[in-house]
Amino acid sequence: MINIIGALIALGVLVTVHEAGHFIAARIFGVEIEKFSLGFGPKLLAFVRGKTEYRISLIPLGGYLKMKGENPDEEIDDPETSFRAKNWWQRAIIAFAGPFMNFILALLLFMVSFGIGRNFEDLEPIVGNVQGQFEEIFIPGDKILEVNENEIIGWNQIMQFASTESENTFKVLRDNDKIEITSSSLDINEWYSLVKPHVNAIVGEVSPGMPAYKAGLMPDDVILEVDGEPIDDWYEMRDLITQNPAEIVSLLIERDGKTFEKSLQLETNIYDDNKIIGITQKLPVTIHEKFTFFESIEYGSITTVNFIYLNYAMLIKLIANPGALKSNIGGPVMMYTMSQQTAGKGLDVILNFIGMISLILMIMNLLPIPILDGGHIFFCFVEGIFKKPLPLRIQIALQNVGLFLLMFLMVFAFWNDISRIFSRNASINQQKIEMEN
Structure with a gap:
């Protein structure tokens, strides 16, 4: 219950920040705001300041803003303060201001999450597979304790403390004995390609x-076999799945000391066309890393840009391959499930998750679909190019189409969520029966 309330509050904050962006831009350009509501539905509290009614409404799923003259078929008494009376570029800025506020909020949240320190999950620093010149230095099973007198807790710390220009000293646990190994400078690309951790x-x-x-x-x-073939580590399992020519893969799984088989319908990764099943490896080591003020700004900015790039790249691929929509679209239930996974992982992870949802709101709202902000911006640019707005009947018709499309996507996403949950619950119940027999 607490998780549900927390998710609703977070969503409410994100939508309210979005609407506040529209509010600020509209006030700057002299547009009259008729209503500004925190929440939807019947109002609980309200007061009027100037010509704006500020209200708190019953359903805490965000909020909304009502500007004078924003609907194309609306009759207005004072055209000077209406949304439609403003220049096309002013209306475009007002429409863009909401998504822009989501961008700013996400950027700040990412920066703060780095500023308070991030918990990174990592692998144990145990050598798995070794190739090339590194075979003369390490053997599978070596646990790297120190690099150049720096204690090593996780695998990714090795290259953090190793020198790429001078000699390196490793303290290694091998067959219960601590030994010291000296090597020449390390090339980062060679290290990551020729030395793999044990996973x-x-x-x-x-x-x-x-x-x-x-x-x-x-x-x-624990995954023991893939299509009847025993596996030794994560990489072997991954290769058997990603390169699998079939559409279905059979896994032998161990859970609580009991084993059972499970057949999974493989899906294709929209980015690289490899087969995937949607799992990550267990990372047993947690490393807390602190960042300076300027590092927080740098890494927060990089995270923001990378997330936007990856999501727009995915949208382009979805447009090119509509068949992948079913696998890649989720609704509120999926978002709640993801929030549950992050709830117990620390404040940095929670802030990071809220930042990602804020960027998703920005990206979705900027789609050129009538009724969304992106649709309004599109109408404004059409007016700017052709020096006149689209005819009113066309605007209304396109907005109705946009509303229908949006409702369809919402129902589709919700149905997707429900079908996934039913499928998962049925599979879990079947597994319990198999494990009991």
Whole structure:
């Protein structure tokens, strides 16, 4: 229940910030604001200041803004203060201001999450597979304790403390004996390509909506076989799945000391066309890393830009491949499931998650669909190019089409969520029966 309330509050804040962006821009350009509401539905509290009614409404799922003259068929008594009376570029800025506020909020949240320190999950610094010149230095099973007198807790710290220009000293635990190894300078690309960490095929997280989720896989499940072939580590399992020519893969899974088989419908990764089932490896080590003020700004900015780029890249691929929509669209239930996964992982993870949702709101609202902000911006640019607005009947017709499309996507996403949950619950119940027999 607490998680549900927390998710609703977070969503409410994101939508309110979005509407506040429209509010500020509209006031700057002299547009009269008739209503500004925190929440939807019947009003609980309200007061009037100037010509604006500020209200708190019953349903805490965001908020809304009502500007004079924003509807194309609305009759207005004072055209000077109406939305439609403003220049096309002013209306475009007002429409863009909402998504822009979501961008600013996400950027700040990412910066703060780095500023307070981030918890990074990592692998143990145990050598798995070794190739090339590194075979003369390490053997599988070596646990790296120190690099150049710096204690090593996680695998990714090795290159953080290793020198790429001078000699390196490693303290290694090998066959219960601590030994010291000296090597020449390390090339980062060679290290990551020729030395792999030891990674057990243990499930860390299960992505909501993906094949593993629908099949009922859970964190800490151990994958023993893929299509009847025993596996030694995560990489072997990953290769057997990603390069699988079939549409269905069979896994032998161990859970709580009992084993069972599960068949999963493979899906294709929209980015690289590899087969996926939607799981991550278990990372047993947690490293807390602190960042300076300027590092927080840098990494927060990089995170923001990368997230926007990846999501627009995915949208382009979805447009080119509509068949992938079912696997990649989720609704409120999926968002709640994801929020549950982040709830107990620390403030930095929670802030990061809220920042990502804020950017998703920005990206979705900027789609050129009539009734969304992107649709309004599109209408404004058409007016700017052709020196006159689209005819009123066309605007209304396109907005109705946009409303229908938006409602269809919402119903589709919600149905997707429900079908995934039913599929997962049925699979989990079947697994319990198999494990009991």
